[in-house]
Amino acid sequence: xxxxxxxxxxxxxxxxxxxxxxxxxxxxxxxxxxxxxxxxxxxxxxxxxxxxxxxxxxxxxxxxxxxxxxxxxxxxxxxxxxxxxxxxxxxxxxxxxxxxxxxxxxxxxxxxxxxxxxxxxxxxxxxxxxxxxxxxxxxxxxxxxxxxxxxxxxxxxxxxxxxxxxxxxxxxxxxxxxxxxxxxxxxxxxxxxxxxxxxxxxxxxxxxxxxxxxxxxxxxxxxxxxxxxxxxxxxxxxxxxxxxxxxxxxxxxxxxxxxxxxxxxxxxxxxxxxxxxxxxxxxxxxxxxxxxxxxxxxxxxxxxxxxxxxxxxxxxxxxxxxxxxxxxxxxxxxxxxxxxxxxxxxxxxxxxxxxxxxxxxxxxxxxxxxxxxxxxxxxxxxxxxxxxxxxxxxxxxxxxxxxxxxxxxxxxxxxxxxxxxxxxxxxxxxxxxxxxxxxxxxxxxxxxxxxxxxxxxxxxxxxxxxxxxxxxxxxxxxxxxxxxxxxxxxxxxxxxxxxxxxxxxxxxxxxxxxxxxxxxxxxxxxxxxxxxxxxxxxxxxxxxxxxx
Numbered sequence: 001x002x003x004x005x006x007x008x009x010x011x012x013x014x015x016x017x018x019x020x021x022x023x024x025x026x027x028x029x030x031x032x033x034x035x036x037x038x039x040x041x042x043x044x045x046x047x048x049x050x051x052x053x054x055x056x057x058x059x060x061x062x063x064x065x066x067x068x069x070x071x072x073x074x075x076x077x078x079x080x081x082x083x084x085x086x087x088x089x090x091x092x093x094x095x096x097x098x099x100x101x102x103x104x105x106x107x108x109x110x111x112x113x114x115x116x117x118x119x120x121x122x123x124x125x126x127x128x129x130x131x132x133x134x135x136x137x138x139x140x141x142x143x144x145x146x147x148x149x150x151x152x153x154x155x156x157x158x159x160x161x162x163x164x165x166x167x168x169x170x171x172x173x174x175x176x177x178x179x180x181x182x183x184x185x186x187x188x189x190x191x192x193x194x195x196x197x198x199x200x201x202x203x204x205x206x207x208x209x210x211x212x213x214x215x216x217x218x219x220x221x222x223x224x225x226x227x228x229x230x231x232x233x234x235x236x237x238x239x240x241x242x243x244x245x246x247x248x249x250x251x252x253x254x255x256x257x258x259x260x261x262x263x264x265x266x267x268x269x270x271x272x273x274x275x276x277x278x279x280x281x282x283x284x285x286x287x288x289x290x291x292x293x294x295x296x297x298x299x300x301x302x303x304x305x306x307x308x309x310x311x312x313x314x315x316x317x318x319x320x321x322x323x324x325x326x327x328x329x330x331x332x333x334x335x336x337x338x339x340x341x342x343x344x345x346x347x348x349x350x351x352x353x354x355x356x357x358x359x360x361x362x363x364x365x366x367x368x369x370x371x372x373x374x375x376x377x378x379x380x381x382x383x384x385x386x387x388x389x390x391x392x393x394x395x396x397x398x399x400x401x402x403x404x405x406x407x408x409x410x411x412x413x414x415x416x417x418x419x420x421x422x423x424x425x426x427x428x429x430x431x432x433x434x435x436x437x438x439x440x441x442x443x444x445x446x447x448x449x450x451x452x453x454x455x456x457x458x459x460x461x462x463x464x465x466x467x468x469x470x471x472x473x474x475x476x477x478x479x480x481x482x483x484x485x486x487x488x489x490x491x492x493x494x495x496x497x498x499x500x501x502x503x504x505x506x507x508x509x510x511x512x513x514x515x516x517x518x519x520x521x522x523x524x525x526x527x528x529x530x531x532x533x534x535x536x537x538x539x540x541x542x543x544x545x546x547x548x
Contacts, residue, residue, distance in 0.1 A: 002221070004214070004538065006230035006450070007194045009137045009172040015193060018223040030217050031060065031093045034164075034192050035067030037215035041190050041537065042072060042129065042162055045211060049128035051078040053159075055150055057134040057168075058085045063094035064164050065133020070106040079107035080124045084134060084146045086113045115149035125157050132184050136165035137196060143169035143182045151184055160187040167204055172196040175418055177203050177437065188212075190537075193219045199540055200232060200450040201438055208455050209498070211542035229422075232540065233441060233451035236487035237495075239478060240284075240522055253286035254476025257310075257337040258469070259359065260344040260371070263296035264318020270296040272345030272371070274303045275462055275511060276469035280341065281306060282518045283473025283489065291333060293318055315351055322351040325358050333359075338479065339366050341472035343373030344465045352376075357383055366392035366475050366482070370468040371401075378404035388428045392482050394471055396433040398464065422448050431486055433471070435464060439494070441487050449487050452540045454494025455509075457501050462511030467493045470518075496521040498543075 007015060020027045042052070054069040056062035066081060073079040081101060083090075090098050101109060112118040134147050143151065147168055154161075161184065166172060169183035175197045189204050189212045198204065204212055245252075258280065260273035270292065277290040281304065290300050290307060293314035301309050310333060313323040324330065340363055346352060353376045360367060360383075367387075369377065374397050377384045384405075387393060395405070403410045406424055413420050417434060425432040425442035432442040437456075441449040470489040478485040499517040501509055 002235065004232040004235045005194055005224055005226045006197055006200055006228055006232065007224065007226045008228055009196060011226050011228070012137050012172070012194065012196060015219055015223045015225065018225075019219040023220050023223060025218055028093050028096060030219070031063050031067060031097065033217035034064045034215070035071055035097075037192070037217060037537070038064060038068040038131070038162075038164060038190055039071035041188075041213065041215070042068070042131065043075070045188055046129045046160060046162070049077070051127040052080070052129045052131060053124045053127040054079065054081045054131040055134050056081060056083050057136075057147065058083075058089050058094060059136065059138065060092070060094055061133050061136030061165055063097035064136075065131055066094070066097040066101045068131065068133070068164075070101045070104045073104070073106040080127070081107065081109045082118070082121060082124055083109065083111045084118075084150055086111055112146070114146065115153075118146070118149055118153050125154070125159065127159055130154070130157070130159050130161045132161050132163045132168050132186065134168040134184065137172045139166070139168070139171065141169070141171050141181050148182060151182055154184065161185050162187065163189045163204070165191050166196070166198055170198050170202060170204065172198050174198045175201045177201060186210075188542075190215055192217045194224050194226075195232060195540060197228070197230065200230070200452055205541070209501075209542050212452075212540045213537040214540065215537050229447045231447065231449045233439075233449045233487045233491045234453065234538070234540070236449075236484040237491055237524075239481065239484040240474060240488040240492060250286035253284055254338040254479065255287040255289070255336055256280040256285045256339045256341060256469075256472045256476050257334070258288065258290045258344070258472070259292075259320075259340065259342040260346045261290075261292035261296045261300070262318050262345055262347045263293050263299065264314065264316070266315070266317035266319045266347050266349065269345030269347070270299040271462070272465045274300050274307075275465040275515070276341055276344045276472070277307050278304060278515060279466040279469025279518075280473035280476070282515060283470045283477075283492075285339075285473040285476040288473075289337070293320055315349060317349065319347040319349045319352045320355050322354050324355050330358070330362055334363050334365075337363075337365060339368070339472045339476045341368040341370070341468050343370035344468055346372035348372050348375055353379075360387050364391055366394070366479060368394045368396065368468050368472045368475065370396045370464060374401045375404060381407075385428060388430050392475070392479075393430040394433065394475070394482070394486055395430055396435060396464065396468055396471065398435045402434055418448060422446060431482060433467070433486065433490060435467070439490050441483075441490055443483050447483070449483075451487075451490045451494055453491050454497055455501050455506055457506030457509030458494070458497045458514070460509065460511060463493075463497075463514070466511050466515060492518065492521045495524060499524075
């Protein structure tokens with residue numbers, strides 16, 4: 001499968017140069033392709049817009065906007081173009097775009113070389129759609145001059161805004177979710193060839209469910225080169241959609257062992273391992289066994305008749321007891337299992353902690369470690385380092401658990417999510433899934449994949465338990481492709497939640513609502529739509545309406 005690389009601003013400029021100089025594709029051809037993608041996307045996303053105002057800067061981003069304005073006028077839309085500057089300041093492809101717009105029936109064109117002249121065209125705000133083609137990937141903060149004046153001119157307008165490349169004022173290389181500097185509003189974003197860091201990390205649009213898409217415009221794959229070691233998680237969905245052989249049987253798809261749960265005075269957390277086990281089954285694992293404290297067994301068994309269970313001796317408080325450490329029971333528990341998922345609802349009692357350490361020591365199969373199992377290992381860093389040698393370990397911490405694992409503060413983790421995840425994964429040789437908005441999947445080789453599916457409704461108990469099960473279920477099926485299996489699981493987890501919210505509401509979303517949408521998530525091709533004929537779009541965000 002082809003990974004979608006994230007490129008820095010400098011790497012994107014190098015890609016454009018290589019496309020022209022090495023592969024002989026004229027830069028004006030790239031601009032025409034970009035404009036065609038913009039016009040088709042605008043018509044598809046804003047079908048009721050009859051009047052369009054295009055704000056254009058003096059660079060190539062403005063050139064894209066001017067060419068798009070000409071194309072949008074062809075179907076009979078009322079298009080007004082405002083050039084922030086004077087035509088004699090235009091050079092290269094942007095100058096060509098302006099001349100072609102002037103010679104077409106593309107609607108009124110107004111040059112606005114200063115704030116006063118911009119204010120003379122307030123009627124352009126009486127429109128159905130504003131296209132922001134002011135500043136693109138080459139922008140260096142802060143926003144100033146006429147671009148800042150244009151932002152002030154826009155303030156108070158309730159007209160939806162489609163941003164070309166990026167909302168003007170947003171640095172392409174920014175990895176934060178938000179920025180403090182002034183930035184244009186956006187209700188949709190379309191960029192070209194490859195995403196930049198801002199597209200996968202930033203909250204670029206007014207709402208989480210509004211589209212951020214990437215349009216290919218003709219640059220060959222060989223020109224799309226990056227040293228950032230950043231990729232988009234949605235590319236791995238193809239792994240989960242691999243057709244199964246007609247002669248397949250359950251033995252071909254692994255046996256997941258889920259260990260967790262409490263039931264008694266230590267707390268009633270039988271639902272956590274149950275959701276993990278259900279997710280592993282829904283992900284396609286051939287067999288799933290939930291090993292839980294014996295008092296919790298009736299609750300677990302009631303969730304699904306397909307789920308196999310294993311009673312573990314319990315402490316008086318209802319947690320897993322040290323008695324389970326005896327060689328006979330431990331060997332029987334692990335017999336035939338191919339993936340271990342440990343932690344959901346587990347508790348951290350002394351006997352339970354001893355059992356978890358022994359279980360992980362005794363097993364050599366791939367393990368997904370979550371929740372209380374992470375906290376137990378955080379108290380035993382030497383054990384974690386030992387366990388990581390020569391086996392597949394996937395850790396799935398939320399920021400608090402990550403802080404304990406890395407022996408730092410939560411604020412430090414959140415301020416340096418990329419650095420923290422990458423450094424930890426490389427140092428220990430594990431796959432680390434740092435959960436949160438824009439979940440990161442960091443691999444031992446230094447690659448980090450960013451997930452852009454999911455929504456705020458997932459901020460509820462049970463979401464992490466489902467993710468653990470999805471990861472374990474896909475690992476069971478693809479044991480020799482850990483990276484793509486984990487990435488696909490994370491993307492599917494968010495995609496299912498997005499589909500659930502589309503049918504309901506982000507406030508009322510339950511983890512099990514997402515579970516009910518997994519079949520649609522697996523079948524989805526919403527990461528790539530074909531819109532406007534030959535224009536294909538990769539949807540990083542906002543693909544709620546399945547077109548498959």
